[in-house]
Amino acid sequence: MKFLVIGADAAGMSAASRAKRNNKNLDVTVLEKTRDVSYSACGMPYNIAVPEKAIEDLVVRQAQVFREKQGINLLTGHQVDSIDPQAKTVAGIIDTGEKFEVPYDKLLIATGGSPIVPDLPGFDLPGVLALKNLDHGRKIKAYIDDHQVKKAVIIGMGYIGLEMCESLRARSIDVAMVKPNLNFIPWMADELSGTVKEEVEANGVKLYMGHSVQKIEAATDGLSVICQDLTLDADMVIVAIGITPSSEFALQAGLETSIKKAIAVDRTLKTSDDNIYAAGDCADAYHVVTGKKTWVPLALRANRAGWAVADNVCGRHMELEGIADTAVFKVFDLEVARTGLTLKEAKQSGFDPADVVIKSRSRAHAHPGSTTIHVHLIGDKKTGCLLGAQMVGKEGVAHRINAAAVALHNQMTVERFSQADLAYAPPFGPVWDPLLTAANQLLKKM
Amino acid sequence: MKFLVIGADAAGMSAASRAKRNNKNLDVTVLEKTRDVSYSACGMPYNIAVPEKAIEDLVVRQAQVFREKQGINLLTGHQVDSIDPQAKTVAGIIDTGEKFEVPYDKLLIATGGSPIVPDLPGFDLPGVLALKNLDHGRKIKAYIDDHQVKKAVIIGMGYIGLEMCESLRARSIDVAMVKPNLNFIPWMADELSGTVKEEVEANGVKLYMGHSVQKIEAATDGLSVICQDLTLDADMVIVAIGITPSSEFALQAGLETSIKKAIAVDRTLKTSDDNIYAAGDCADAYHVVTGKKTWVPLALRANRAGWAVADNVCGRHMELEGIADTAVFKVFDLEVARTGLTLKEAKQSGFDPADVVIKSRSRAHAHPGSTTIHVHLIGDKKTGCLLGAQMVGKEGVAHRINAAAVALHNQMTVERFSQADLAYAPPFGPVWDPLLTAANQLLKKM
Numbered sequence: 001m002k003f004l005v006i007g008a009d010a011a012g013m014s015a016a017s018r019a020k021r022n023n024k025n026l027d028v029t030v031l032e033k034t035r036d037v038s039y040s041a042c043g044m045p046y047n048i049a050v051p052e053k054a055i056e057d058l059v060v061r062q063a064q065v066f067r068e069k070q071g072i073n074l075l076t077g078h079q080v081d082s083i084d085p086q087a088k089t090v091a092g093i094i095d096t097g098e099k100f101e102v103p104y105d106k107l108l109i110a111t112g113g114s115p116i117v118p119d120l121p122g123f124d125l126p127g128v129l130a131l132k133n134l135d136h137g138r139k140i141k142a143y144i145d146d147h148q149v150k151k152a153v154i155i156g157m158g159y160i161g162l163e164m165c166e167s168l169r170a171r172s173i174d175v176a177m178v179k180p181n182l183n184f185i186p187w188m189a190d191e192l193s194g195t196v197k198e199e200v201e202a203n204g205v206k207l208y209m210g211h212s213v214q215k216i217e218a219a220t221d222g223l224s225v226i227c228q229d230l231t232l233d234a235d236m237v238i239v240a241i242g243i244t245p246s247s248e249f250a251l252q253a254g255l256e257t258s259i260k261k262a263i264a265v266d267r268t269l270k271t272s273d274d275n276i277y278a279a280g281d282c283a284d285a286y287h288v289v290t291g292k293k294t295w296v297p298l299a300l301r302a303n304r305a306g307w308a309v310a311d312n313v314c315g316r317h318m319e320l321e322g323i324a325d326t327a328v329f330k331v332f333d334l335e336v337a338r339t340g341l342t343l344k345e346a347k348q349s350g351f352d353p354a355d356v357v358i359k360s361r362s363r364a365h366a367h368p369g370s371t372t373i374h375v376h377l378i379g380d381k382k383t384g385c386l387l388g389a390q391m392v393g394k395e396g397v398a399h400r401i402n403a404a405a406v407a408l409h410n411q412m413t414v415e416r417f418s419q420a421d422l423a424y425a426p427p428f429g430p431v432w433d434p435l436l437t438a439a440n441q442l443l444k445k446m
Numbered sequence: 447m448k449f450l451v452i453g454a455d456a457a458g459m460s461a462a463s464r465a466k467r468n469n470k471n472l473d474v475t476v477l478e479k480t481r482d483v484s485y486s487a488c489g490m491p492y493n494i495a496v497p498e499k500a501i502e503d504l505v506v507r508q509a510q511v512f513r514e515k516q517g518i519n520l521l522t523g524h525q526v527d528s529i530d531p532q533a534k535t536v537a538g539i540i541d542t543g544e545k546f547e548v549p550y551d552k553l554l555i556a557t558g559g560s561p562i563v564p565d566l567p568g569f570d571l572p573g574v575l576a577l578k579n580l581d582h583g584r585k586i587k588a589y590i591d592d593h594q595v596k597k598a599v600i601i602g603m604g605y606i607g608l609e610m611c612e613s614l615r616a617r618s619i620d621v622a623m624v625k626p627n628l629n630f631i632p633w634m635a636d637e638l639s640g641t642v643k644e645e646v647e648a649n650g651v652k653l654y655m656g657h658s659v660q661k662i663e664a665a666t667d668g669l670s671v672i673c674q675d676l677t678l679d680a681d682m683v684i685v686a687i688g689i690t691p692s693s694e695f696a697l698q699a700g701l702e703t704s705i706k707k708a709i710a711v712d713r714t715l716k717t718s719d720d721n722i723y724a725a726g727d728c729a730d731a732y733h734v735v736t737g738k739k740t741w742v743p744l745a746l747r748a749n750r751a752g753w754a755v756a757d758n759v760c761g762r763h764m765e766l767e768g769i770a771d772t773a774v775f776k777v778f779d780l781e782v783a784r785t786g787l788t789l790k791e792a793k794q795s796g797f798d799p800a801d802v803v804i805k806s807r808s809r810a811h812a813h814p815g816s817t818t819i820h821v822h823l824i825g826d827k828k829t830g831c832l833l834g835a836q837m838v839g840k841e842g843v844a845h846r847i848n849a850a851a852v853a854l855h856n857q858m859t860v861e862r863f864s865q866a867d868l869a870y871a872p873p874f875g876p877v878w879d880p881l882l883t884a885a886n887q888l889l890k891k892m
Contacts, residue, residue: 010877043812043872057812288867299877300870321865328869337869366489366503396845398874402881403848406866410856419767420852421734423774423783424746426489428844431456431745435848 001026003313004090004104006080006249008032009041009133010299011280012110013061014306015313016072022314028072029102031090033079036134037063042299044137045163049170051145055138075100083107083253085273106275106313109250109263110306113243113281113297122216127223128237131160143236149173153225153234155213157184161240162196162331165205168238169332176206176232178225179241184209187342189357189376192392199334208232243297245282258284262295267319269309277312279305286322288409289340289387290349296325325388326405328398335397339405340388343378351380351387354445360434362396364426371395377404377414377438381446384413389435396429403435414442447472449759450536450550452526452695454478455487455579456745457726458556459507460752461759462518468760474518475548477536479525482580483509488745490583491609495616497591501584521546529553529699531719552721552759555696555709556752559689559727559743568662573669574683577606589682595619599671599680601659603630607686608642608777611651614684615778622652622678624671625687630655633788635803635822638838645780654678689743691728704730708741713765715755723758725751732768734855735786735833736795742771771834772851774844781843785851786834789824798827800891806880808842810872817841823850823860823884825892830859835881842875849881860888 003019005012008030016030030037039058047053066072077095084091091101115130117123127147129140143149151174154161165175177200184207185193201207211227216237218224225232245262247255256264256272263278265271267286271278281297283305301323311318326339346353355378363370373393380387389404391397407417418439424431432440449465451458454476462476476483485504493499512518523541530537537547561576563569573593575586589595597620600607611621623646630653631639647653657673662683664670671678691708693701702710702718709724711717713732717724727743729751747769757764772785792799801824809816819839826833835850837843853863864885870877878886 040811040872040877042870042877043810046813046872060811298870300867300879300882303877304865321862322867324867326867326869328871328874330871330873335874339867339869364489365486365506367492398869398871399842399845400848402846402866402868402879403852405868406849406852406856406858406863409862409866410852410858412852412856416767416855417852419750420848420855421746421768421770421772421785422848422851423772423785423844424488424744425774425776425844426486426492427776428774428781431486431488431749433746433848436746 001105002103003028003106004102005030005108005110006090007110007112007280008037008074008076009039009110009112009280010302011306012108013038013066014303015108015110015279015310016066017070018307018310019313020070020072022310022316024071026314030072030074031078031080031092031102032074032076034133034135035076037066037074037076039134041133044131045160045167048137048141049167051171055134055141058134080249083249085253085276088275107277108309109276109278109282110280111246111249111282114246115239116242116244117239118241120213120215123239125216125218125223127235128216128239130239131164132243140238144171147235149235151222151234152236152238153178153232154238154240155179155225156239156241158240158242159327159329161238162200163329164238164240165200166203166332169203169205174204176208178208178211178213178227178230178232180210180212182210187344188390189343191357192374192376192390195374195392196331196334196336199332203332243281245295245297247282250278250282258293259295264293268312268317269305269320270312277309279309288322288324292349294323294325296323298327321409324405324408326401328401333394334392335395336392337397337401338388338390339401340386340408341378342388342390346378346380346387352382353378353387354381354442356438356442356445358434358438358441360437361430362393363428364430367426373397373434375434375438377442379414379442379446384415384446385411386414386417391434400433400435414439414446418443447551448549449474449552450548451476451554451556452536453556453558453726454483454520454522455485455556455558455726456748457752458554459484459512460749461554461556461725461756462512463516464753464756465759466516466518468756468762470517472760476518476520477524477526477538477548478520478522480579480581481522483512483520483522485580487579490577491606491613494583494587495613497617501580501587504580526695529695531699531722534721553723554755555722555724555728556726557692557695557728560692561685562688562690563685564687566659566661569685571662571664571669573681574662574685576685577610578689586684590617593681595681597668597680598682598684599624599678600684600686601625601671602685602687604686604688605773605775607684608646609775610684610686611646612649612778615649615651622654624654624657624659624673624676624678626656626658628656633790634836635789637803638820638822638836641820641838642777642780642782645778649778689727691741691743693728696724696728704739705741710739714758714763715751715766716758723755725755734768734770738795740769740771742769744773767855770851770854772847774847779840780838781841782838783843783847784834784836785847786832786854787824788834788836792824792826792833797833799824799833800827800888802884802888802891804880804884804887806883807876808839809874810876813872819843819880821880821884823888825860825888827892830861830892831857832860832863837880846879846881860885860892864889
């Protein structure tokens, strides 16, 4: 059987590797449009922060290893243009100029996502850069070095924007961030969002909320980012306003899509075509809280979905429960984490939410070095179930959120969650873990 | 109604305070044999480490606050000698010499635990000290100062012993630890226990496993801890071989006890007498994995049980699900955590366990500062359920264990747990969280 994979990063290579481990006689081919395979995309901001590090340090496994040790037919520089689901073939062009056509029995689309670049004047100027794949990272590093970047503007204030502002500050680059929304992190409660904002500003980053970029212009000495009532000068502009699923072939091939045109897949990762799977940032997922479709392009899901596809292709039935929308990021000395629904999402999803924001400590009473932890906890008044949690703090946030994530997978009520036997020792938290304190407070409002 | 509480630490004061919050007209009296109330017992090793800190820094709330702000009749220096369940009275002696007798409608026994001190020669010598209540901590600090302690022997290698060895090393005291068992941490897999042992030894602590202490003798210059084939000299000896529930009155009053003579309570914390509750280190609990009785004297359960008693006394029905036996401790630069059953406990409880020990990393591939995390995960082959987890590492262990704890509260299978949507960002872990990697590996053995 021929198992063909389009895309050689997290989902694609997880699937290809596992398929070969499951069945070493399987014919596995991977088509990758770039020359980079299997790298840690999430590690790019941290790599960019360190000039002496090669971007290639982020490569988890070399193409050669996949080819020679694992027996995967890994073809880089292969840009797919179309899928023919009737003929079961994939066609495209190699970066050497030749065309190719490859047949498949089972196909995995793991094309990931693409950075959103607005169709506005100047976004195609040199020095206006996005960050999604390794080559983007490579270009940003080269641009900083070649142009001795001293000032940067980041358009957007999401995960990537915030990670990049820390990265650029580590290289002593002045950073201004700009976006149209007046709220800094709109999905977060003010107390939590305000803490992050303070941290970012305390690290010398200038924040301009409420400003829509209208165009970027080349200036005598760099670039000008122009809003109606604001002009920001920069040597480099990072466009970090989000990504969109790379689902073009899927749409052309007539596959069903869902939220934000992500490829619609069932719990086995199968698309609307019986022989085509999709996984990673190009595919959607079920949300364990709402039970409905969602689209959250994150690394763990991509890897896990890749494995599940491999299992299903190899005849081991594998269903994925779904995602809880758990995420964490670091920005300077803060850990920011979320799982499940925000208050707004809870309302939009038809729940009757109650919520509470509490302030607790990262270590016990009287233990030195304790810092503030903010928790926002959301529950459903109708069912009593926990719906979501968000946390901000200098320590003890990144892994703590996982307890709430597991609770969401189990449709736990806030009351039962408040009874969870969580670990306690003075260096690691108060007797009542901040999540438990939040649950205890939330119970009073349910 | 008269609500009487014996014991003014975690469980007792949690109950008294919440009862007053629930119903400010309730007549709440607390009898405490010492002069100390409401302190962080778990904080003592960290306080002892710092000579200039007063042990009273660990007091969470002053007796005066309970009396004047909360209206609790808090009587310190009141040693209870007996309970009369028929007459519904408690009798004892005040440290001024007077006798007392107090009536109750509902009684809470929250007498905690007492350190086990073997009935062997020399354990009553000056300088042979245990650590459980604040006065023990006070005595250890005073003894170190008054006798300029340079060398200490710790008998026992449990949580308290290990926390104390770090505490004493912080004061540049030479430390030797001794115990009869040949295994350093017998409930842990060798790889995990070995990591802890290396850390302790790397910090200059001498470990003597396989040696039973036969007696302690006064020497010309301090104390001699004498085993059959080993004599250890010390200025001070810490006895840390465990604690036992303080259930004497309960036994005398005819209340049922269970494991290790802990007072048997139901899920509402009620003893075998309808008007008597027990909570904290003197009481037992249900284990959420086995469904059976267990006895784990830890702070969170004590606080939570105190609250539940208050609710039940005030007519709000409150049942506690039970404990997962989750615990964490810090020893030098290591975090050591557990939840659920160990492999041995799983076998003893009648499960058919499979287990796996894996080595993962605390941060992502290519992220600086990553250190090793060991995970031991145990599942039941019959039901597929997760049974327990243990972890050791320099970072990311203390809070990570909580995800497994919540899974245990939900009788989650290893397969479902392996699908949990846990948080990922390069500074905080690999894409596949160490717990997930362990679950993926364990699945192959189930």
